[in-house]
Amino acid sequence: MNSPAPKATEPAIHIEGLNHSFGTKRVLKGIDWVLPTKGIVGLVGPNGAGKTTLFSLIAGFLNLQEGKISVLGQSSPVAPALMGRVGVMPQDAIFARDITIFDQLLFLLRLEGIHGDEAEQRAKTVMQQVGLETELYRGAAVLSHGMGKRLGVAQSIIAKPEIVLLDEPTAGLDPANARQIRSLMRELGKEALVIVSSHNLLELQDLIDEVGVIFDGELVASGSVEEVTRRERRFEILLDTIVTPELVVEMKKLSQVQKVEYEEYQLTVDLDAEYEGGLNGALSQLYSFLIQQGVPPHEVREGASLEQAYLRLTGEDQSS
Amino acid sequence: MAASDRPGGLTALSVLNGFFALTVGGTTIQRFMTSYDLMEVVEGEFQGRRRYRGYLQSLLDEGVTPWDMQILALIGLVATLLLSVSIWGLLKRSNLVGRWLGTLGGIALAAFYLLSINWLPDTILRGSGLSIARQLFYPFFLIFMLHVIFRRDFLFHPGRSG
Amino acid sequence: MIQVGHILIHARKLMVHSLRTGSGVAFIFLTILIGLSLASLAVAPVELGITDAERFRESASQAIGIGLATATLRLGEDDDNLLSRMESGDLIDLGMWARYLVLENPMLLSITVLLLGLVLPVLLPLGSFTAISSDVQHRTVRYLLPRTTRLSLLLGRWLGTLLLTWILITLLLVSVVVYLSIILPPDSTGSMVPWAARCLLALCCLAMPYVSLGILCSATFRLPMVALLAAVGITVGLPLLALSLQEAWEPLGQILYLLPWGYSHELLSPDVEKVRNAVFYSIGHSLLFMTLAAWRFRRADL
Structure with missing residues (x-):
């Protein structure tokens, strides 16, 4: 008015x-x-x-x-x-x-x-x-x-x-x-x-x-x-070879990795954004790890994570 | 989707149209019967009860003719038919059947009551004058509602017919 | 904050909306139908020749006297004695008042208006019960609140209901006066018009507090049916309660004055002072009800 x-x-x-x-x-x-x-x-x-x-x-x-x-x-x-x-x-x-x-x-x-x-x-x-x-x-x-x-x-x-x-x-x-x-x-x-x-x-x-x-x-x-969503960085990594459970177990040991999900040729990884090397550092170390394991990434996509943040904040995230 | 977006007022008007169609319909039948009885009295062929014959004779004495009664009955019939048909039109929000036939029904209803007051002697109307005033209120109310309050509903209703 | 422009917009919308709803049409039609039927009740005995005007005037005077005694809580224990009390010094004012209504002014109009005064309070909630509660029930009010103040909305709805009621009362009274003018000798028509104007003002004054009560109930209760029942219940229940409480302990009968029942008949009193007081009381009651309604509506979670 x-x-x-x-x-x-x-x-x-x-x-x-x-x-x-x-x-x-x-x-x-x-x-x-x-x-x-x-x-x-x-x-x-x-x-x-x-x-x-x-x-x-x-x-x-x-x-x-x-x-x-x-x-x-x-x-x-x-x-x-x-x-x-x-x-x-x-x-x-x-x-x-x-x-x-x-x-x-x-x-x-x-x-x-x-x-x-x-x-x-x-x-x-x-x-x-x-x-x-x-x-x-x-x-x-x-x-x-x-x-x-x-x-x-x-x-x-x-x-x-x-x-x-x-x-x-x-x-x-x-x-x-x-x-x-x-x-x-x-x-x-x-x-x-x-x-x-x-x-x-x-x-x-x-x-x-x-x-x-x-x-x-x-x-x-x-x-x-x-x-x-800064604290919830999710990446989808496509590989040329099938993901093995052993690879996932090894990945979970990495300090910058918060959560890993997988199916056939795809890994979904949540990185800790407050990792001391920063998000870029965490991502490049993950790259090195995968190459070291003989499964170089074919493609990396930054995934949606508002949902992830929401689920964490509201305590409804049952999967982690 | 919900069944209808018809305003409640239109539904109420259609119910009132039905009510008045019944009322005027009943009076119409009465007027028709009286007109035939009057004709028989004029022709000296009436065989009914003496008291009723006296009543009919008093009507003739007051100057009421069988024709007056028939014209009133005819107008009443028209009003009854128009009001009855317009019920459907109001419910369907048809501009022709609802709004215009309703309007004509209202005019016929008003004419019926006004002519009754004008033509019929006090012996018939006495004691029912205010009820005629009550009936007269409705046609004017109906016409006002159809042409002022619900005008747009008839003109712009997407599913309108006519 | 009061926005005069908004009050008028709300009033106009309420009047148009009332005519479009089933309950609005029912209210208008019932008011006219019942109003004319009451008039018919007053006129028919004389018109049909069941009684002659003088005898009717006499019995009407007595009936009105009893009615006034009831209304002023002066009925006493011995009803049979009432008529003689009216003639003697005890209730002489009531006797004069009754005569004023039936002898000095057009009797049939007075009786019609007295009957209307009894029935209108019960009919009026039909015109006001949805004024606020319907919008609150369906949350339609939420479309309005960002655009108008609650007080403007309330006052607008009150004004719209009141204007609609006044128009109806005017229509009703004009019909009765026109009819009486037709059936009565022409020389009595002249005295009818000023008395009809006085009756119209009396009924309009009477309507004000009852419309306000209807709005108060509508602003208090979220369900329209509850608002209607509350308004009718209070209007009908209070005089009954007052009469029964009066029997238990006389001063308790004064609760009758919580509504206009206790003074509304004085709007047709021959005493100008009483009429003036009754008008002030009507306005006061309306103000009280509307203040309560505004207080309630302002605090309500909508």
Whole structure:
């Protein structure tokens, strides 16, 4: 709306000492998190970890019990000056069934101070962006689960907010629609801060700039994807010969190797990023070891490891 | 997908259309029967109960003709048919069958009650005046709803017919 | 923070939305149907010639007197004696009041409005029970909260419900007045219009606290049906409770004043002072209910 944007150095969201309980159950425990003004931030964690509660507190759906959340320089997430500057796609909200989607979007735009032709144009454009242009004059009751998700995304970005909160926006979408939403998020991330929660870590890895891992109500890791995954360097090594168990046993003895998995011609190795020789040193020593064993690597690929980091941080990694 | 995105108000209107179709349908049958009985009284062939004959005679004395009754019955029949057919149209959000036949049904219903007030003597209407006012409220309400509140639903409904 | 523009947008949306929902259409139709039926109840005995106007006026005066005595908790133990008490010094004000309604003003309109005053409080929750609770139940409110303040939303929904109710009451009263003007001798029509205006103001004042109570229930309970039951239960239960408690210990009967039941009839009093007080009480009750609703809604996790 009319309030000034925060200074470039000011974070878009600053969370400090956030605690929250439902009855006697503590669902958030001392969350501290600072989020930048632009880019895409992923919020990951197992079911019931507190992601939606954190979203709801930032969006002002829940009342703050303990701690502080400042949003775009405002000391409260429900400050009137924030109205219209934060777009939210809640996980389980549904549109009214007795009014057409078009009229509901126009109503939301009217609350943002956008009327007439401009509002109509925006409603049509945003529905096109999420691939729902044919449903504009229908009631929300006919939408499938995936279409409802896309409509949720559409309403959250319709007024071009400075912060967009998307709670599992691609859950239940088919691959084509999920890709459409991802590319929309990339576009949004250039101009605004997009916070997205998802269980699809492979999807997030390619999408996000920063990540926060929440587990049992605590923010167990946060920062750039690079920072969070630094300790989990996974490499896939393809060999010309079949891997033998003896080779694996020998490899596990190497101090820079944390974990080895294998199948036929492929080794999957997790290296310790804090190895004294650094990651490059650890990798070159592994090369030397394999050549020494008479199995020179045919190809080495740096594998995805957000999932690995997540599993380690949440204690769900049973394989190591 | 969910079954329908029809607004609850349209469903309620279709139920009310059914209710009023039944009400006016019942009165229509009554008017038809009265018109034939009046004809028989005029022609001196009426064989019914004496008290009912007296009532019919009083209608004739007040200037009601069998034709008046038949015209009223005919308008009532049209209203009944239009309102009944429009139930389907409202449920399907058909612009022609729902909105326009519903509108014509409303006009016929209003005409039926207005002409009843105008043509029929107090002996028939006494005590039921406010119930006629109640019935008169509905056609205007129906027309307002179809052309103001639900206009877009009929015009832009993707599966519309007509 | 109150945003006047947003309040008007919410009010307009509520009015249009109410007309599009099944419950909204049912509310409108039932209010008109029941309202006209009550009017019919008042008019029919005279119109059908079951009784003549003078006799009807007399018995209506007595019935209204008893009604007023009940409403003001002055029924006493000996009901048979009530009429003579009304004529003597004890309840003379009630007797005069009843005569004011049936002798000095159009009787049929007075009776219709008194009957409406009894029934409207029970009907009005039908128009307000979904105002907030439906959006909270379906979490639709989460689409609104990033765009509007909770107070604006609450006040907008209240205003929309109130305006819709006032429009309905006006429609209802206009129908009754037009009808009475047709069936009554033309010379009585002139006195009908100012009295009808007074009755309209009285009913609009009466509607305000009951609509506010409906909104309070809607903002308090997440399930619309629970909100409806609570609003109707409180409205109907309180006078019954007051009457039975009064029998146990007289001062307890004063709980009747927790709702407008205790003073709403005074909106049609011949005493201007009483009318003014009743209007203030109505506004006060509405303010109280809306303050409670705002307090509850502001603290609610949505």
